[in-house]
Amino acid sequence: MTSQPGAAAAHPVLSVPPAEPAAAVAYFGASLAFHADVSDVAAVLAGGGDPGFVLLDSRSTESWDQGHIPGAVHLPTALIAEQAPRLLDPAVPVVTYCWGPGCNGATRAALALARLGYRVKEMLGGFEYWAREGFLYETWEGGGQRPADPLTAPAGTDDCGC
Numbered sequence: 603m604t605s606q607p608g609a610a611a612a613h614p615v616l617s618v619p620p621a622e623p624a625a626a627v628a629y630f631g632a633s634l635a636f637h638a639d640v641s642d643v644a645a646v647l648a649g650g651g652d653p654g655f656v657l658l659d660s661r662s663t664e665s666w667d668q669g670h671i672p673g674a675v676h677l678p679t680a681l682i683a684e685q686a687p688r689l690l691d692p693a694v695p696v697v698t699y700c701w702g703p704g705c706n707g708a709t710r711a712a713l714a715l716a717r718l719g720y721r722v723k724e725m726l727g728g729f730e731y732w733a734r735e736g737f738l739y740e741t742w743e744g745g746g747q748r749p750a751d752p753l754t755a756p757a758g759t760d761d762c763g764c
Contacts, residue, residue, distance in 0.1 A: 638697050640727040644737045655695040660711030667742040682714040695721040702730025
C-alpha cells in the first residue's frame with residue numbers, strides 16, 4: 603500500500619507513520635543489545651564450552667523447583683544486591699529470565715544487576731517459551747522436556763529462519 607505524503611492513514615497500523623530508517627536502526631539495534639531470544643540462548647548452550655555469559659533465573663525457589671534451565675544460576679531478584687557480588691563475575695555478561703512474557707521479573711532482575719555494574723540482557727519468553735519450544739529443563743525431581751509447540755517453534759526443523 604502506498605499513500606501520499608502527509609495523507610492520513612485509513613487504518614490504525616499507519617495512523618502513526620513508521621520511523622525513518624536511521625531511527626529504526628537505532629531502536630532495533632538497541633533492542634537487540636537488551637534482549638536475547640530463547641532459541642539463540644539454547645543454541646549457544648547446546649554448543650558446549652563457555653557460552654560467554656551467565657544465565658540467571660530470577661524466580662523464587664518454589665518456581666525454580668518447578669522447572670529451570672540446566673546450567674542456570676538461581677538468584678531471586680530480591681537477593682541480587684546481597685548475593686550477586688559473591689556469585690557473579692562482573693566481567694561476564696548476564697542473561698536473565700523469569701516465568702515468561704506475562705512477567706517482568708527478568709526485567710527487574712536485569713535492572714538490579716545493571717545498577718550493580720553488570721552488563722545484562724533479558725531472555726525474551728522466559729522459562730515458559732523455553733519449555734514451549736521443547737528444550738530440556740530440570741525440576742527438583744529430575745529432567746523434563748515437552749514436545750515443541752508449533753505456535754512457538756518450527757515443526758520438523760531446528761531453524762525457524764528468523
